[in-house]
Amino acid sequence: MEERDLICIVCPRGCHLHVDKDLNVTGNFCPRGAAYGKQEVTNPTRVITSTVRIENALLPLCPVRSNGAIPKGKLFEAMKEIDKISLKAPVKIGDVVIHDLVGSGVDLIATRDMPVVK
């Protein structure tokens, strides 16, 4: 592995990380930064957030997110999968909308309560 300087994206603090060739991470404020540093140079992942069409709700869209990070290279593939489905109100926060998004093992969940509105 090449040495890399990264900005940690785990939280808004944005620590400046240094990852050496043995995957030792420095500059992190918390252990999650160390984990991020290792992950980012070996297999970068991201949480994806988007919307899904919903019927009979106050708004035509229900916000969703992946319930964990998915491989960065699969973000656009995930969008395609997300854009295929549609929901019917009522939907509750945390309801699983897609199981195992793009084979990542991570579920896509609703992030807003969408009660039925006539």
Added chain:
Amino acid sequence: MKEISLVIIGGGSAGLAAAVGAYDEGVKDILIIERSPYLGGILNQCIHNGFGLTEFKEELSGPEFADRFIKQAQERNIPYVLESTVLEVTKDKVVTYTSAKEGVVKIQAKAIIMAAGCYERSAGAIGIPGDRPAGVLTAGQAQLLLNQYGYMVGKRVFILGSGDIGLIMARRLTLEGAKVLGVAEIMPYSNGLNRNMVQCLEDYNIPLYLSHTVSRVYGKERVEKIEISKVDERMRPIKGTEMTFDVDTLILSIGLIPNNTLLNNIGIPTGRSRGCAVDNHYESEFEGFFACGNVLHVHDLVDNVVAESREAGKYAARYIQGQLEKKQDRIHVSAGDGIGYVVPEYVALDGSKTTAFKFRVRKPSKNVYITYTLNGNVIKKVFKPVIIPSEMEIMNIPSELLGEGKGELSVSLVQKEEN
């Protein structure tokens, strides 16, 4: 006229947290007035994640974070009205609001908490040169249209300003199929959080042009192209540095301004943040008028908004309960060298062990001391290896350092001398 102890203007994160804070302090006669058809405010359109790390030790999306506070308010049965707009607040604390359902309602309040959030600086406010076609939108407008209504504002997009919403929209629009050609930032540094630079721009190879601004917009009906230029140290475009981009949309993320008109209208003094000048109890210069959240000063993290607003709610409750006197003696706080603004503007010692100071520096700096000077004497120096304007600083200073609680306190940035 109705009488309600505490009226809270705004049912977003600040208003909800303030309500919870007041309720838990023992004031239960509350009304939250919200203009949207739902509680939660702007968080509802911020569908990205990253909210709640401090507050909930979890990484939530905006709607989820809002939902936690909506549920906290609902568990306490705190009353609220939706689709209701406050028309006027008087010095005597009469709040008038209007809605289709109730017509016009007047309420005599004992205390008022202003929690109306902020609005986005517009193209007109900075007078972007050139034509004024359709297709110049604020990041918030594009966000609402996309995330709640399901419409894309354009196919080829340029973004002016590196504020967080702009960066987040760069990613969002890219994921939904638009081509984002770049982001121009007039300052020599980014105005967004570092993590957003990485996961919104770098991840998608969107270039960031620092020290650049949009020097001309072209298009008779819809935006056809834009020209950006490098700027000199006085932020004026430099001739010969022009670059043009064929885009149909220009999105602006050029700053947020506290939406404090209702209180400005009655002459409550404002501070450098353009919100009310408040003391360490979030009380303004008018007794019983409190302010918190983005209407007081623009925050970058909602976690800080709710923490602040809960405090404001608590102090408003104490005021209603007759336990918060305006003291004669207090310290006036001012922003010294290198500091944009400081909240609070006044400190009245109340027995608290520490006093929180929130501020932003004017420009990114390294190896500096944040220096607190009370009546000419330095009472505290805090070393910061790195400090940037896009991140609000919160420092808790031991109250014992504040002496008798009188005079002038200046917060300033002092460069550490090199050895």
Added chain:
Amino acid sequence: MKHVIIIGAGAVGSFIARSLSRYQLDVLVLEKENDVGDVTSMANSAIAHSGYDPVPGTKKAYFNVRGNRMMPQVTEELDVPFMQCGTLTVAIEDQQLPMLKELLERSKENDVPAQILSANEVRAMEPNINPEVKGALLCPTGGIVNPFLLTCNAMENAMDNGVELKLNEEVVSIEKVDDHFKVTTKNGVYESKVVINAAGLYSDKIAAMVEDIDWSIRPRKGEYYVLDHFEWNFVNHVLFPLPSEKGKGILVTMTTSGNYLVGPSSEWVDDKDDVSTDSLTLANVKEQAKMLVPNIPFQHQIRVYSGNRATPSTHDFIIENSKKYPEFINVAGIESPGLVSSPAIGEYVAKELVGKLLPLEEKKDYNPRVRKHLRTIELSDEERKALIAKNPDYGHMICQCERVSLGEIEDVLSRSVPINSIKAIKKRTRAGFGRCQGGFCQPIITMLLAQKKGIDVTKVAYGKKDSYIVDHKVTKGEN
């Protein structure tokens, strides 16, 4: 076959239409833009000049003074905000004082009330004026008017009285056939006995379709700043510097909605449609305005805009029959003080010019008034309550900055002049005119307009016909 076709629905065309709508005539108005009053009539200083300034004996002087006298009644009938706050033309240097005397003489010749004030009197009236002020000419009949509603409501009233309006109709040729004209637009052919050319910046192009002309219209751009409401009476009068060859100079004024305008610049431009703004020009406007009022709070700036004056090569309004065809009437070169002159021009063109060509018989049911606008911001709590009880939409606020309710937006959608754009709503209701500039309400109004007009959201225009706001609907869940 129409009796009269009016080309152009700016302030002038709209007031000609209104004046003709009194009579038993078939009148058609063709407008190339997506709304009435969408060019020069929209982007000007919004001043009802008293008439102290035009050279005595000119058409400008005559129509300005007459228009100013008509203004109280016209604005009352058309329900247009108008404030006769008076104008002050200010001398900042001693050597300018003789010019004030000249202007006073000119005012007398034009029969316009005016008086010269001392420096102390000016300072007492205008606390924020440059303290170096040496004196000023006060013209109490001058004032400010809402230019959007003046034009829109003149046309609305004309339409209520039977005039037909077609928007997005750009005239491409005009032909005289026997006893009438064939007016061809990009969409069709219309015929009439009389044609009135009120095409503003393009009136020379329209006139040249029927004959060779020895005059031209050159666009002269004016750029402005708009400031938010920050306090009433920051200035109490329209404040002008002394006029020069380039016009009336950079003025500072309140508007009828409590905003402040600072401008205009004066630059010749080649492109009649060029209403771009420019930082250097605006910076210069700012500097000059500071000579009048040194501490204008520009931190309250919410918009910049520019408009082009239709400046005629003849230096005076052109209001006359064409030489070749008396039935073709040119009403051209109506630059400042065009807005205030337009009711008088409309009256004159109808009675004196059209009246010589066609019999003018009054309609029995002619109504000079438009339906009153209900502006919730002007209502007392009790009035507002009663209104909302009748129609709850007046309690549903859409524009928070300017306090515009859904009811007010629905009202303008139900009026005679068709509403095709967000800007058309903005001009009539002020929704989107405030400090957030539509940041909050524009997406809501976009959806509302699509719903009310039964059109796709992607077809909703901001201003001009193809100035779409959203590009496409995201494809989600459609397969």
